[in-house]
Amino acid sequence: MDLCPLCNGFESSMIQCPNCQTMMEDKGKITDYLDDYSAYMDIDMMKLFDGNLTSLEDHTCSHYFYCTSCQHEEVNSIKE
Numbered sequence: 001m002d003l004c005p006l007c008n009g010f011e012s013s014m015i016q017c018p019n020c021q022t023m024m025e026d027k028g029k030i031t032d033y034l035d036d037y038s039a040y041m042d043i044d045m046m047k048l049f050d051g052n053l054t055s056l057e058d059h060t061c062s063h064y065f066y067c068t069s070c071q072h073e074e075v076n077s078i079k080e
Helices: 043-049
Strands: 025-029 060-066 073-079
Touching: none
Parallel strands: none
Antiparallel strands: 025 060, 060 073
């Protein structure tokens, strides 16, 4: 079983905003935002809906990052 280092608190994210160079905040898995109950669903099953066709096979976790300075948003794949 692969574990996401960000979801499990093993590491913290250090992603710089491409617009203003401020450090972006990790807001969690993108699939947690699908509906009220998606955060409680099976992680591997939810990877079928994360917008990345190969996240399950590549063992990546798609995280939503947000810049509080310029409101830039992006999704990055984190290696599990």
